[in-house]
Amino acid sequence: MKTRREFIKISAVGAGAAAIGLSALNIGGLNPLMAESNERPVNDEEMTTYPTYCEVCFWNCAGWTFVDKKGDIKKITGNKEDPHCNGRLCPRGTGGLGMYNDEDRLKTPLIRDYEKDGTPYFRKASWDEALDLTAKKLQAIADKHGPECVALFNHGSGGKFFGNFLQAFGSPNITAPSFAQCRGPRETAWIATFGEAVGSPEPTDIRDTECLVLIGTHLGENMHNGQVQEMADIVGLGKTIITVDPRLSTVASKSKYWLPIKPATDIALLMAWIHVAIYEDIYNKDYVEKYTFGFDALKEHVKDMTPEWAYGITTIEPSIIRETAREMAKAAPSVIVHPGRHVTWYGDDTQRIRAVAILNALFGSWGNRGGFYLKESIHVPMPKIPAYPTPKKTWRDAFPGQFKLASLALSSGICDATIPTEDRACSFKAWMVSGTNLPLTLPNQKNTLKAIENLEFMVVIDTMPMEITGYADVILPECTYLERYDLLRTSPHREPHIALRMPAVKPKYDTKPAWWIAKQLAEKMGLGAYFPYDDITDLLDWQLKQVGSSLEEMQRLGVKKFPRKNGGLYFRKGEDVEFNTPTGKIELFSNQIGAEGFDPMPVYTPHPEPQQGFYRLIYGRAPMHTFSRTANNHNLWDLKKENAVWINPKVAQLWNLKKDQEIWLKNQDGVVSSFPIKVRITERIRWDSVYMVHGFGHSDKKLQRAYGHGASDSELITKVMIDPIMGGTGMRGNFVTFLTTKPVKEVES
Ligand code: SF4
Numbered sequence: 172m173k174t175r176r177e178f179i180k181i182s183a184v185g186a187g188a189a190a191i192g193l194s195a196l197n198i199g200g201l202n203p204l205m206a207e208s209n210e211r212p213v214n215d216e217e218m219t220t221y222p223t224y225c226e227v228c229f230w231n232c233a234g235w236t237f238v239d240k241k242g243d244i245k246k247i248t249g250n251k252e253d254p255h256c257n258g259r260l261c262p263r264g265t266g267g268l269g270m271y272n273d274e275d276r277l278k279t280p281l282i283r284d285y286e287k288d289g290t291p292y293f294r295k296a297s298w299d300e301a302l303d304l305t306a307k308k309l310q311a312i313a314d315k316h317g318p319e320c321v322a323l324f325n326h327g328s329g330g331k332f333f334g335n336f337l338q339a340f341g342s343p344n345i346t347a348p349s350f351a352q353c354r355g356p357r358e359t360a361w362i363a364t365f366g367e368a369v370g371s372p373e374p375t376d377i378r379d380t381e382c383l384v385l386i387g388t389h390l391g392e393n394m395h396n397g398q399v400q401e402m403a404d405i406v407g408l409g410k411t412i413i414t415v416d417p418r419l420s421t422v423a424s425k426s427k428y429w430l431p432i433k434p435a436t437d438i439a440l441l442m443a444w445i446h447v448a449i450y451e452d453i454y455n456k457d458y459v460e461k462y463t464f465g466f467d468a469l470k471e472h473v474k475d476m477t478p479e480w481a482y483g484i485t486t487i488e489p490s491i492i493r494e495t496a497r498e499m500a501k502a503a504p505s506v507i508v509h510p511g512r513h514v515t516w517y518g519d520d521t522q523r524i525r526a527v528a529i530l531n532a533l534f535g536s537w538g539n540r541g542g543f544y545l546k547e548s549i550h551v552p553m554p555k556i557p558a559y560p561t562p563k564k565t566w567r568d569a570f571p572g573q574f575k576l577a578s579l580a581l582s583s584g585i586c587d588a589t590i591p592t593e594d595r596a597c598s599f600k601a602w603m604v605s606g607t608n609l610p611l612t613l614p615n616q617k618n619t620l621k622a623i624e625n626l627e628f629m630v631v632i633d634t635m636p637m638e639i640t641g642y643a644d645v646i647l648p649e650c651t652y653l654e655r656y657d658l659l660r661t662s663p664h665r666e667p668h669i670a671l672r673m674p675a676v677k678p679k680y681d682t683k684p685a686w687w688i689a690k691q692l693a694e695k696m697g698l699g700a701y702f703p704y705d706d707i708t709d710l711l712d713w714q715l716k717q718v719g720s721s722l723e724e725m726q727r728l729g730v731k732k733f734p735r736k737n738g739g740l741y742f743r744k745g746e747d748v749e750f751n752t753p754t755g756k757i758e759l760f761s762n763q764i765g766a767e768g769f770d771p772m773p774v775y776t777p778h779p780e781p782q783q784g785f786y787r788l789i790y791g792r793a794p795m796h797t798f799s800r801t802a803n804n805h806n807l808w809d810l811k812k813e814n815a816v817w818i819n820p821k822v823a824q825l826w827n828l829k830k831d832q833e834i835w836l837k838n839q840d841g842v843v844s845s846f847p848i849k850v851r852i853t854e855r856i857r858w859d860s861v862y863m864v865h866g867f868g869h870s871d872k873k874l875q876r877a878y879g880h881g882a883s884d885s886e887l888i889t890k891v892m893i894d895p896i897m898g899g900t901g902m903r904g905n906f907v908t909f910l911t912t913k914p915v916k917e918v919e920s
Pocket of ligand 1: 226227230232263
């Protein structure tokens with residue numbers, strides 16, 4: 172049956188129908204200079220360089236774009252002054268040029284339309300028409316339901332401009348999946364414990380650490396550039412790394428200890444480590460006494476959480492639990508129990524990361540060399556704009572009494588609240604989606620599509636025809652980061668600094684930068700005063716002059732560092748520190764969490780086990796891809812075209828599976844992967860789990876390279892375990908079994 176929001180699979184006029192065969196694109200791996208072998212090599216001196224910061228992942232490394240005399244981009248390199256990358260980009264950053272060159276890019280604004288028989292299609296539109304329609308639709312929804320019924324989902328640099336637009340319009344409902352689907356639990360846990368979020372990049376002092384503990388964190392597979400570089404250095408120096416993972420990840424193979432833990436039992440291990448630290452009297456007493464609150468309660472709480480107790484749960488031997496706890500204590504305070512990044516696993520994630528935070532506090536690593544440094548950033552002012560209208564309701568009204576400790580809006584919550592229910596106080600009628608492919612990002616795809624079906628209007632701003640664009644009413648094509656200015660990067664680090672992104676070339680096709688799109692839309696809606704500049708270069712130059720620089724200087728430097736104003740990188744010996752918690756101390760016993768009716772100290776609770784013949788689905792990253800957004804980038808596709816499912820040899824034998832055999836995965840709810848996936852038989856995964864890299868299995872044919880390659884883990888994540896403290900979506904409670912023949916699709920009535 173056709174629905175109003177039927178996914179548009181057909182190629183639209185101007186939407187990127189291919190004129191070039193795929194083989195013609197397969198031209199050169201990561202080095203564009205090498206790629207053009209029929210041309211003479213181009214010397215760096217013959218090229219013009221433009222500063223940028225990378226948009227292939229959130230780490231935003233600063234670099235230089237090299238453009239030859241013909242105006243072609245030839246390569247991208249790192250900026251040596253940048254603390255995020257120290258002059259070295261990761262493979263994805265070097266291959267970022269593939270985003271600019273991708274012939275599947277969105278090329279022109281598109282508007283959903285219908286044939287006489289009701290078949291939907293996208294027709295090419297001018298910017299004026301597409302923005303007029305967007306403005307008209309948003310205004311009509313605001314008049315009928317209030318502006319708060321419009322939500323913005325964003326990811327990437329352009330989101331800030333759309334956020335400014337939406338708040339000026341009257342809606343505070345701005346969200347990014349990077350909170351509830353990724354790092355939200357750790358930020359909530361850190362705020363409850365230390366009074367501040369971990370933030371990005373994480374202030375882990377890896378270069379000076381004696382002991383790095385990684386729990387389900389795959390540094391090196393997730394290429395968080397500066398962290399990976401520092402980790403590589405400490406591997407070379409022979410420092411201790413302890414990796415806890417059901418899978419022998421790349422970093423696990425470089426570690427002194429690999430603890431192949433039974434999945435879903437990490438809290439038990441952490442509590443046993445806390446037990447050993449306290450009951451063997453090897454915690455940092457001076458630090459705990461001076462800076463923490465609730466030690467006695469914690470000591471009593473973990474009394475029975477011995478390594479022997481944890482052994483029965485985690486399968487990690489008590490002697491190993493003790494030995495690794497002593498390794499941490501020996502290194503303290505130069506020890507980092509890494510807070511992780513993608514930490515939404517089992518729905519008790521805030522409590523798990525609380526246990527991580529407590530362990531760091533017991534060893535005194537927060538604010539000490541080799542633990543966590545005290546980050547600092549430059550405040551760059553914004554020009555004065557009118558006050559935003561006061562919203563009458565927010566996304567929180569849809570969840571009365573729930574998720575009070577969520578510091579940011581929940582993408583999954585807004586998605587749920589878009590599906591009307593009898594008792595729903597707030598529901599959403601329109602979405603603006605900027606740079607995030609929600610069907611492959613939010614768990615429970617069916618739910619996401621149901622929410623989209625309920626929308627009165629959806630505008631998608633993206634560079635590529637990702638799956639989300641197929642459901643849009645209006646598509647606004649953004650130019651890539653190599654073709655645009657954005658706001659200054661001001662993220663904190665050891666040294667405060669700023670980085671500039673400027674265009675190296677003019678936007679290809681009829682694409683525009685986010686700042687321009689948001690400003691035009693605002694002007695069409697009478698909100699131009701919220702964008703008080705004619706061109707973004709005016710804004711940037713004004714901002715830079717406020718901090719003692721200028722656009723001209725930053726165009727030359729790319730990155731500028733400033734002296735620290737807030738003291739040293741670490742606490743001084745005996746320094747009095749006031750933490751931003753209710754007690755002013757690091758809270759081992761959390762008053763905030765307790766006041767909301769949850770356990771003030773972490774507790775291990777068992778999670779469901781897979782039924783006979785099913786295996787826990789674990790997913791992760793590959794170093795050459797950033798989720799689904801790079802799957803179609805020809806440079807990176809050349810390096811990895813599809814994912815494989817890791818299966819333990821014992822399990823493979825049981826199922827008679829062979830290396831590279833194509834199988835389909837079916838989850839506990841009967842959902843089968845749309846595409847087959849190859850089998851990888853390896854001892855590197857526990858028998859009770861399978862593993863696959865996230866971001867493959869694209870179903871949108873407009874992504875010509877990525878379409879149909881590998882399987883999508885997102886599709887198989889239909890069971891979600893909600894973290895009651897902050898609303899994060901635990902996604903590792905899904906189990907799969909194997910189908911060796913292509914399943915026959917049931918026909919929907
Ligand atoms: Fe780009 Fe790699 Fe840096 Fe991410 S880590 S911003 S992909 S260079």
